[in-house]
Amino acid sequence: MIALHEEHGEVVASWTRLGYRAESVVCFDRHLDLKPLSRAATARLTRLTGVRSVEDENRKLPIREVDGSYGLDDFYAAGATLGLVSRLTWVRATQEADTPAARRRLLAALSVIAAEPGVLDATRFDEHGALHTRVCGLDLAVHTPASFGATPQDPASRVDLDLDWFADVRTGQDHRPDELLRLLEGHGLLGNVDSMTYSVRSGFLPEARRDLAPLLAAELGRGTRQRERDALPLPQATFTALRGAADPLPPERYEAELEPLGAVGTALLGLLHLHTAGDFDEAGRCWHEAAASGCRSSWLAYGIGLSHYGRRAFTQAGEWFRRATGERTDTIEVKSAFLAALCTLRTGAYEEAYRPLLDFARHYPLHADATRLAAGLGDRLGSERQPWLSRQIDAQERLLGNGAAA
Secondary structure, eight states, rough: EEESSSSGGGGHHHHTTTTTOOEEEEEESSSOOOOOOOOHHHHHHHHHHHHHHHTTOOSSSSSSTTSSSBBBHHHHHHHHHSSSSEEEEEEOOOOOOOOOHHHHHHHHTTSSSSTTTTHHHHHHHHHHEEEEEEETEEEEEOOOHHHHHSSSOOOEEEEEEEGGGGGTTEEEEEEOOHHHHHHHTTTTOOGGGEEEEETTTOOOOOOOGGHHHHHHHHHHHHOEEEEOOOOOOHHHHHHHHTTTOOOOOGGGGGGHHHHTTTTTHHHHHHHHHHHOOOOHHHHHHHHHHHTTTOOOOOOHHHHHHHHHHHHHHHHHHHHHHHHHTTTOSSSHHHHHHHHHHHHHHHOOOHHHHHHHHHHHHHOOTHHHHHHHHHHHHHHHHHHOOOOOHHHHHHHHHHOOOTOOOO
């Protein structure tokens, strides 16, 4: 039976039931669900025993502000921490050709994931344009469908399907079931599909495409099983408005469905003020109210920071980006740390900006923009270029070609 899930994070419990041990997993997904875990989450997961305890640590709403050790965007890191998965092959939902610009975009997306020691030496593009690296305790290979089809795969790999790989609420259908089946058949993996996820509740797969699950199961000659999960009801009107899927109402019209969520609901109300009414002052009031109750929403602080940045209010933007930085586990937190330093630079405080930019470049060695800025600013200030920074520039140039970093 293929395990069927509503949200992708539920797959961790299925891996536990199936007895996974350091498996190699091929995942077809529109998104790379590989953000690091917080230190507290890692500590909790290492103490778990049994499927039920693993299930209980899955966040009950598809947002990071809700309690829990993992969810729909960091469950692969949870799988690595629990010893269930050791290698991830991610097949992206794209037909993008292998070009220097495409490689830069891909590396930039990965560059805001906390790096492991020696990541530059472990990172390379192969002859088909697939990226190989190591993050979150996993050996990672990132493929397009074309490069996946052209590259030999481990025949013992397990297969995980997020159905949003086929279709998205914004772009429509990008891939067909027969395309997936041909790719799996070419590597002898048709019988290795263990899991499928709808991702409708998460806001990615259109409701009308739930038919993909029974269709694929029939083509594979398999049955499916979906287990009940103790999740919180989704504040549907709020999420619909935040996704831009309906004309927004005044923010106060959403308060009734958000009130049961407490501080998390207050943070979501702030996002509504920001994204539907453009009121970053009221959004800021919501952030402070939620923070006073223990919910320091990086999502909201980052959004407020971007609003100030867009109107060139760099001092205010920097303050909000610093509030959004947190532990730098969420990629939004990492982007915020970079943007906070950039805001300081934009104000003309070059010496004050240099140290955080250099620190960021050291901790995120795949981030070519941070490396370039730190090196260029150091040269402008007359600082001697440190040997590690020169080596980092050389490594990035080998990855991306000349011009990756100055």
